[in-house]
Amino acid sequence: DTEVTQTPKHLVMGMTNKKSLKCEQHMGHRAMYWYKQKAKKPPELMFVYSYEKLSINESVPSRFSPECPNSSLLNLHLHALQPEDSALYLCASSQDTGLAGGETQYFGPGTRLLVL
Amino acid sequence: AQSVAQPEDQVNVAEGNPLTVKCTYSVSGNPYLFWYVQYPNRGLQFLLKYITGDNLVKGSYGFEAEFNKSQTSFHLKKPSALVSDSALYFCAVRDFSYGNNRLAFGKGNQVVVIP
Numbered sequence: 001d002t003e004v005t006q007t008p009k010h011l012v013m014g015m016t017n018k019k020s021l022k023c024e025q026h027m028g029h030r031a032m033y034w035y036k037q038k039a040k041k042p043p044e045l046m047f048v049y050s051y052e053k054l055s056i057n058e059s060v061p062s063r064f065s066p067e068c069p070n071s072s073l074l075n076l077h078l079h080a081l082q083p084e085d086s087a088l089y090l091c092a093s094s095q096d097t098g099l100a101g102g103e104t105q106y107f108g109p110g111t112r113l114l115v116l
Numbered sequence: 117a118q119s120v121a122q123p124e125d126q127v128n129v130a131e132g133n134p135l136t137v138k139c140t141y142s143v144s145g146n147p148y149l150f151w152y153v154q155y156p157n158r159g160l161q162f163l164l165k166y167i168t169g170d171n172l173v174k175g176s177y178g179f180e181a182e183f184n185k186s187q188t189s190f191h192l193k194k195p196s197a198l199v200s201d202s203a204l205y206f207c208a209v210r211d212f213s214y215g216n217n218r219l220a221f222g223k224g225n226q227v228v229v230i231p
């Protein structure tokens with residue numbers, strides 16, 4: 001089973017709202033990722049968690065706040081977003097972020113976010 | 117930094133004809149190469165990867181890819197395209213720049229299979 005689940009599938013929020021995106025995997029993976037994807041473009045890495053610790057923050061604005069409560073769950077807390085933040089937000093997981101290099105990242109279906 | 121290039125924006129192919137999606141890479145050291153497919157309004161699905169070993173890699177849904185070191189290419193192929201193969205295809209390479217383990221994606225290729 002290589003399933004990563006994400007909720008909600010769609011989200012519409014105003015610029016003053018606070019919302020959260022959730023991601024879950026039960027593959028025993030120890031690395032989890034958040035990506036942002038605009039239409040017809042490749043995914044852009046936002047955050048990487050390795051063994052429940054934040055290992056990469058790609059200079060993402062503080063209105064995006066990640067959280068990894070345990071090895072199976074990953075959240076992305078959203079606050080005071082801008083319309084340009086509207087995008088597909090993808091979660092992914094892999095066995096590890098080890099330098100062996102061969103680990104495959106498995107992606108969830110994404111949350112389509114619209115900021116009004 | 118490691119990178120991949122997908123030179124075409126869109127690939128049109130008739131159903132039943134061979135499908136090729138091109139990818140070239142630029143790396144220092146050994147390349148770790150991946151192909152993903154994205155159907156409309158969906159996440160990325162892993163198709164196959166090259167780590168080491170045989171140059172011909174077989175993957176999901178009848179796809180395969182050929183690693184060519186001399187041409188620095190990793191083209192995705194399918195002998196007989198289906199209408200359901202119409203999707204966005206991404207080539208990616210493991211990027212060890214800055215000591216971290218990232219995927220560097222190509223710009224993507226839209227594949228349109230014509231019935």
